[in-house]
Amino acid sequence: GAGVSQSPRYKVTKRGQDVALRCDPISGHVSLYWYRQALGQGPEFLTYFNYEAQQDKSGLPNDRFSAERPEGSISTLTIQRTEQRDSAMYRCASSPDGNSNQPQHFGDGTRLSIL
């Protein structure tokens, strides 16, 4: 079966532009998570959804970052007015349900570079 799919794999854009990163979770997975990973660091939590409901967005760094999952499947992470400090690997994960002892399955990530 297909794993978590993220697109694009690489995104290079100029400072000030908006970007949208897409995540297609494993079919049937209820929970979807977004993380950001700086070079040489572990991933840091941004936000998560159960179905279409955003349950926790405490990790979003500021109001330029937003996420949605309107039909409870595909999710989009949007960064408005990008800044160089937004450059990082953005990772999406999904799990069968919201139980925190369920492992999260990660995609290969989107590497975002802001020029």
Place this chain on the structure above:
Amino acid sequence: AQSVTQLDSHVSVSEGTPVLLRCNYSSSYSPSLFWYVQHPNKGLQLLLKYTSAATLVKGINGFEAEFKKSETSFHLTKPSAHMSDAAEYFCVVSRYPGRRALTFGSGTRLQVQP
């Protein structure tokens, strides 16, 4: 708040020798603990998880980890390293009940010498 500390940023071993990657956790509740591995330019793959059923947890590729509450540790071991084990390893904690977010350690880069 839950957290994990990976005690070594880099570990180098020779092929065929044992591997020990150290992790200490801090959690107000009985934690769920995981080890994930990240190969270059790849996604994160789950190696094993601890969820209070048994203190010695066996994972994929011959790895195992032992949960020691008295030492608040969850060290990852493997009896004999293989070249393909070279990667970044993350110790991860999730608090239950409560936030579903995972908290990652800073990672340990494992180097395997021929």
